[in-house]
Amino acid sequence: MLIGESRFGMRQPGDILSGDLKSAVLIAHRLGAKVYVNMNKLFRNDELAALPEYLISITEAGGDAIVFGDPAVLMNARRHAPGVKLFWNAEMTGTNSSAASYWGRRGAARAVVARELNEEEIGDLKSKAEMEIQVQVHGATNIYYSHRNLVQSYLEHLGKEASLVRRGVDRGLFLVEAERPDERFPVYEDDNGTHVMSPDDICLLEALPELVQAGVDSFYIEPLLKSEEYNETVLKSYRAALDLWKRDPGAYKFDNLWLTSIQRLQSSERELGFGFLYKEQVY
Amino acid sequence: MSNTLIQDMPLKQGKRQRLDKPELLAPAGSLEKLKFAVHYGADAVYIGGQKYGLRSNADNFSFEEMREGVLFAEKYGAKVFVATNIYAHQEDLDGVADYLRELENAGIAAIIAADPAIVEMAQQVAPKLEVHLSTQQSTMNWQAVQFWKEEGLPRVVLARETTMEEIREIKARVDVEIEVFIHGAMCSSVSGRCVLSNHFTDRDSNRGGCCQSCRWKYDLHADEQSVMEPGHNPFTMGSKDLCMIQHIPDLIEAGVDSFKIEGRMKSIHYVASVVNVYRQAIDAYMADPEGYRLRPEWVEDIGKAANRPLNTGFFYAVPGAEEHIYEEEEKPAPYDFAAIVTDYDEATGFATVQQRSPFRPGMEIEFFGPGGRQSFQTIVEMTDMEGNPLAVARHPLQKVRIKTEKPVEPLDLMRKKL
Numbered sequence: 102m103l104i105g106e107s108r109f110g111m112r113q114p115g116d117i118l119s120g121d122l123k124s125a126v127l128i129a130h131r132l133g134a135k136v137y138v139n140m141n142k143l144f145r146n147d148e149l150a151a152l153p154e155y156l157i158s159i160t161e162a163g164g165d166a167i168v169f170g171d172p173a174v175l176m177n178a179r180r181h182a183p184g185v186k187l188f189w190n191a192e193m194t195g196t197n198s199s200a201a202s203y204w205g206r207r208g209a210a211r212a213v214v215a216r217e218l219n220e221e222e223i224g225d226l227k228s229k230a231e232m233e234i235q236v237q238v239h240g241a242t243n244i245y246y247s248h249r250n251l252v253q254s255y256l257e258h259l260g261k262e263a264s265l266v267r268r269g270v271d272r273g274l275f276l277v278e279a280e281r282p283d284e285r286f287p288v289y290e291d292d293n294g295t296h297v298m299s300p301d302d303i304c305l306l307e308a309l310p311e312l313v314q315a316g317v318d319s320f321y322i323e324p325l326l327k328s329e330e331y332n333e334t335v336l337k338s339y340r341a342a343l344d345l346w347k348r349d350p351g352a353y354k355f356d357n358l359w360l361t362s363i364q365r366l367q368s369s370e371r372e373l374g375f376g377f378l379y380k381e382q383v384y
Numbered sequence: 385m386s387n388t389l390i391q392d393m394p395l396k397q398g399k400r401q402r403l404d405k406p407e408l409l410a411p412a413g414s415l416e417k418l419k420f421a422v423h424y425g426a427d428a429v430y431i432g433g434q435k436y437g438l439r440s441n442a443d444n445f446s447f448e449e450m451r452e453g454v455l456f457a458e459k460y461g462a463k464v465f466v467a468t469n470i471y472a473h474q475e476d477l478d479g480v481a482d483y484l485r486e487l488e489n490a491g492i493a494a495i496i497a498a499d500p501a502i503v504e505m506a507q508q509v510a511p512k513l514e515v516h517l518s519t520q521q522s523t524m525n526w527q528a529v530q531f532w533k534e535e536g537l538p539r540v541v542l543a544r545e546t547t548m549e550e551i552r553e554i555k556a557r558v559d560v561e562i563e564v565f566i567h568g569a570m571c572s573s574v575s576g577r578c579v580l581s582n583h584f585t586d587r588d589s590n591r592g593g594c595c596q597s598c599r600w601k602y603d604l605h606a607d608e609q610s611v612m613e614p615g616h617n618p619f620t621m622g623s624k625d626l627c628m629i630q631h632i633p634d635l636i637e638a639g640v641d642s643f644k645i646e647g648r649m650k651s652i653h654y655v656a657s658v659v660n661v662y663r664q665a666i667d668a669y670m671a672d673p674e675g676y677r678l679r680p681e682w683v684e685d686i687g688k689a690a691n692r693p694l695n696t697g698f699f700y701a702v703p704g705a706e707e708h709i710y711e712e713e714e715k716p717a718p719y720d721f722a723a724i725v726t727d728y729d730e731a732t733g734f735a736t737v738q739q740r741s742p743f744r745p746g747m748e749i750e751f752f753g754p755g756g757r758q759s760f761q762t763i764v765e766m767t768d769m770e771g772n773p774l775a776v777a778r779h780p781l782q783k784v785r786i787k788t789e790k791p792v793e794p795l796d797l798m799r800k801k802l
């Protein structure tokens with residue numbers, strides 16, 4: 102389980118404040134789940150002072166890992182949370198095994214890999230990185246992140262009421278590119294800036310066995326912009342698939358119900374797809 | 385910086401001396417552009433090689449051209465850096481070590497790298513190459529800067545989101561060279577955190593495939609409908625270009641060690657004009673900080689080569705409505721690049737120039753050279769190389785002779801008023 106608050110973590114679907122960390126961890130641990138605390142923001146000078154205290158509160162709450170992207174978090178964690186595992190998540194820029202190992206040698210136990218990698222790259226990365234890797238298997242992905250307040254700027258340009266800005270995730274704002282009228286890109290602003298999300302959802306449910314065999318250690322489901330019912334259903338499907346695989350890989354058979362139960366709740370405007378898993382990109 | 389303390393201190397091993405004067409660092413998309421950037425006053429230039437840079441371009445330097453560029457730059461006491469600023473995928477890793485060794489052999493002074501895979505490889509296989517942390521790492525706080533310093537990097541290029549105030553604090557707290565962008569186009573996203581092009585066109589932005597999708601036109605929908613009304617401009621993420629010519633004293637006093645100009649894809653005319661202006665401003669400030677005044681012709685001269693609207697990025701405030709490009713603001717520049725001076729005959733007062741865009745007698749032109757040398761005139765006498773009068777210089781690279789009112793020098797540029 103990934104929890105946190107927007108002061109430290111990027112795009113949290115909701116804030117669990119530091120005062121509540123302890124009880125959140127307790128509940129999760131009681132149910133046999135681990136709790137990772139998201140601190141993968143890029144920090145500014147005046148935000149650094151809050152890091153030690155927050156790291157200490159994670160340690161005291163018994164958090165299982167801290168997710169970082171900014172080296173400032175790594176520096177502080179070495180001092181203030183020396184017993185807690187570190188996961189490296191630099192979003193789009195976690196693209197190869199040498200970079201992952203680099204952070205591994207500096208204390209990271211896990212690398213979260215970029216969503217733009219294909220299956221071959223993921224497998225290759227895993228075989229060379231000698232650390233746990235985490236892959237997003239479901240949901241929306243962030244495709245653009247800016248420290249600018251782009252919605253507010255635009256509305257100001259139009260001379261519209263600032264109230265339209267509606268800060269926060271899932272406030273019904275979309276971008277539609279002129280040449281692609283069928284794709285709607287969710288966009289929102291929060292204290293950390295502007296986030297543009299993918300117009301479709303990745304769904305790697307059918308590829309799970311391949312990913313397990315490629316050595317992926319952790320499968321992440323992105324809950325952002327989804328209802329509770331939807332997220333529960335998705336979790337159940339992936340849970341069932343992974344459990345079945347675990348019991349006996351030889352007898353594993355894909356159950357179409359896992360997929361159809363998700364499809365039933367899937368917004369008609371957002372296609373389910375394999376993301377970049379089977380794509381070749383050029384540059 | 386007249387920091388006597390630092391100058392009087394014996395140089396400790398491994399401790400870098402602070403640069404006296406900030407470095408002016410210019411882009412060079414080709415060998416020819418490199419020569420102009422250096423000639424017009426860049427202390428260092430950064431170029432792209434055949435691989436691992438974010439501008440995949442046919443003009444990128446071969447090792448041979450790099451060697452020639454390094455030799456040329458050396459004559460001016462200038463250095464050459466190579467951008468190796470991609471985020472590599474597995475398939476890219478294999479050749480990195482050899483490539484970096486080649487750069488070292490070619491006399492390259494530094495690489496600009498973001499991916500720790502490349503940073504570390506360079507430290508291992510090419511110890512003479514300095515590694516500068518690219519802006520693609522989006523470093524914007526002093527502890528992150530401290531981290532990279534402890535990892536052995538002598539220089540960090542800050543994120544373009546860093547404010548002047550934050551730069552001051554970073555410089556006060558960490559003894560490492562700081563480089564910032566002072567001019568040119570920029571990502572409106574946090575660097576490295578945009579994969580719009582990957583989604584739109586299957587081109588990987590973090591390996592040089594960006595197709596500037598942030599500048600495309602979008603419709604913003606709220607409650608299932610567009611917020612646009614008739615006459616409204618569409619939404620875009622496109623940012624105005626950065627220009628810090630009005631704030632040179634601030635940047636120098638903040639302790640910035642290297643002033644970087646963006647634009648490896650830009651023309652000779654652009655690079656020479658922009659470098660020329662910033663060179664003069666930096667020199668004027670260093671010579672006499674108290675008496676320093678911004679000269680209006682600097683601002684004007686930048687405008688002659690750059691036609692995109694300008695702003696000061698994040699230095700003083702978060703960019704707002706005025707800092708993004710919602711309507712066509714690309715005014716055609718009032719001047720156009722016309723020719724390069726290749727020779728000047730003092731006896732006759734004729735300059736030989738190589739054509740870069742057509743011109744004819746009667747046109748108003750400007751010659752300019754390093755250090756702000758400038759002269760304005762009308763073309764009166766113009767001949768071919770045999771001395772026959774010419775009515776128009778129509779052919780690219782054609783050499784013609786023009787009678788100039790003031791002396792000019794080889795590598796001066798000629799622009800025409802439109």
Ligand code: SF4
Nearest residue numbers: 571578594596597598
């Ligand atoms: S699309 Fe724009 S913001 Fe994204 S990488 Fe390209 S220039 Fe930068």
